[in-house]
Amino acid sequence: MSITAFIISAIIALAIGIVADKVSPFDMPGGWAGAMVAGFIGTWLGQVLFGAWGPIVAGYALIPALIGAVIVVIIVGVVARIFD
Secondary structure (H helix, E strand, O other): OOHHHHHHHHHHHHHHHHHHHHHOOOOOOOHHHHHHHHHHHHHHHHHHHHOOOOOEEOOEEHHHHHHHHHHHHHHHHHHHHHOO
16 A cells, blocks of 8 residues: 555545544544544445445445444443543
8 A cells, every 4th residue: 555545545534533533422532633543444334334335435335434433432322431
C-alpha cells in the first residue's frame, strides 16, 4: 500500500468515525484518533456483518462501514461508561 493510498484510507476512516460518533447515542473516547480507529474497525466489522453494498469510495462500502462504526462507537461508549 502506498503512502497516498494509506492517507486516503485514513481520511475516509476518520470521516466515517466522526459521522458514527455524531449519530451514536454514546461518545467515542479519544477524539479524532478514536474516531479514526472506529472508522477502520467499523469498516471491517460492517463488511463482515453486512457485506459490501451501496456506494464504494476508495474500497470502503460506505453504508456497511457506517453501520459497523456506529456499532463500534456504541460498544466502546458503553464500556467507557462502565469503567468511568
